[in-house]
Amino acid sequence: MKAELFSQLDHRLLGEKLKDARKARALTQEAVATELGILRTTLVAIEKGERRVTPGELIALAKIFGRPVGEFVAQRSHQEPFVPQFRLPPGQENLTETELLAAAGELESLARDYRELEEINGAVLSLTFPPQYALEVPGATPEQRGEEVAAAERIRFGLGDGPIADLRDLLEEAAGLRVFYLKLPAKVGGLFACNDELGACIAVNRDHPPTRGNWSLAHEYGHFLTTRYVADVSFTHDHWGKLAAERFADAFAKNLLMPRTGVSRRLSEAIQSSGKSRPTLGAVMSLAHLYQVSAQAMFLRLEELKRIPAGTWDTLREKRGFKPDQARAVLGLAGGPRPPALPLRYRQLALSAYEVREKLTEGQLARKLRTDRVSARLELESLRLLTDDAGSGPEETFSPVEMDVAEMVPE
Numbered sequence: 001m002k003a004e005l006f007s008q009l010d011h012r013l014l015g016e017k018l019k020d021a022r023k024a025r026a027l028t029q030e031a032v033a034t035e036l037g038i039l040r041t042t043l044v045a046i047e048k049g050e051r052r053v054t055p056g057e058l059i060a061l062a063k064i065f066g067r068p069v070g071e072f073v074a075q076r077s078h079q080e081p082f083v084p085q086f087r088l089p090p091g092q093e094n095l096t097e098t099e100l101l102a103a104a105g106e107l108e109s110l111a112r113d114y115r116e117l118e119e120i121n122g123a124v125l126s127l128t129f130p131p132q133y134a135l136e137v138p139g140a141t142p143e144q145r146g147e148e149v150a151a152a153e154r155i156r157f158g159l160g161d162g163p164i165a166d167l168r169d170l171l172e173e174a175a176g177l178r179v180f181y182l183k184l185p186a187k188v189g190g191l192f193a194c195n196d197e198l199g200a201c202i203a204v205n206r207d208h209p210p211t212r213g214n215w216s217l218a219h220e221y222g223h224f225l226t227t228r229y230v231a232d233v234s235f236t237h238d239h240w241g242k243l244a245a246e247r248f249a250d251a252f253a254k255n256l257l258m259p260r261t262g263v264s265r266r267l268s269e270a271i272q273s274s275g276k277s278r279p280t281l282g283a284v285m286s287l288a289h290l291y292q293v294s295a296q297a298m299f300l301r302l303e304e305l306k307r308i309p310a311g312t313w314d315t316l317r318e319k320r321g322f323k324p325d326q327a328r329a330v331l332g333l334a335g336g337p338r339p340p341a342l343p344l345r346y347r348q349l350a351l352s353a354y355e356v357r358e359k360l361t362e363g364q365l366a367r368k369l370r371t372d373r374v375s376a377r378l379e380l381e382s383l384r385l386l387t388d389d390a391g392s393g394p395e396e397t398f399s400p401v402e403m404d405v406a407e408m409v410p411e
Helices: 003-007 011-024 029-036 040-048 055-065 069-073 097-121 142-157 167-174 210-227 244-257 260-274 281-291 295-304 312-318 324-331 344-356 362-368 373-385
Strands: 083-087 177-182 190-195 199-205
Touching: 011 040, 011 055, 011 069, 011 097, 029 040, 029 055, 055 069, 097 177, 097 190, 097 199, 097 344, 142 210, 142 244, 167 177, 167 210, 177 210, 190 210, 199 210, 210 244, 244 295, 260 281, 260 295, 281 295, 281 324, 295 312, 295 324, 344 362, 344 373, 362 373
Parallel strands: 177 199
Antiparallel strands: 083 190, 190 199
């Protein structure tokens, strides 16, 4: 590190950055001080800006926090905070603040790596986000507002009432979002954060089934469209699900993924083609597969639209022992592969930075790809062989199981 640059640092601001990075990694001052070989009181003084950090200490701290040194020495003008918003189910008091902050820290670290890769390649994109929508409109419930905004977005995307073939690709290409599939606490479906430097980033829990991940992604996008710069992290959940923002986001996700006209029309087509007078289990499962949502989401949607009897889903699960995975296997509705953790553009920028620009070492490339060196080499080979043929989306077919949905519900 150049001595001139280091001498010009605002060490109070540097201390704040180091403290934020430590908290994002869920590390205590004692643990970091021990790793660094200094007293905890010395680290406290560094974080307060009362004691200047040495170049060697800064390099070591950056390594401990998994951040590039340049992130700490960059002299940025006023910067909006990269505030996280989490999707949490009600009653999850066991989920700790440390877990949430660690997840948010990893998302911010990836966002900064993405920006660094863009700068290395001279490919920084201008932010062209869709306009924000008002969350509350006089005379409309959050559910009605969610349906209105979903319809407006479908028109803007030119989707009609059909299924969305690849929601991640759509949001990255048409809305300018950066979507990552990360290791998140089991009870967190997704989170997003946004500022004008790092852009808008959504993290989806990579361990959840793809259909649930699709819902989480749509849900987070709904929040982004209305409250993108507002922090919304709560560790008490007494009213979660009753809040207008959550009711809106769930209604938005439902209508974005399963528009009422398209779902209803395709169900009618399935009934007609099966020669039945009522929907079959197979028709509903195939419809869920087509729209890339869970069986539960599709059954509840059809109940809401009054196309199947109310209580069908509960009866199937609780009284009939219905198992969606078994039904998919019988119907041949195999699920697709899990989405890659990192966006394709991110990985392509990393490849270019390593091979074309020669700005990354193999070790740095592996860190950017969040993997080891051997796996990084395999990833490079896959990227080299990548073609533009993305394949076709799910076929619009139905394979009915010879049982009426209505027969599963008592009179």
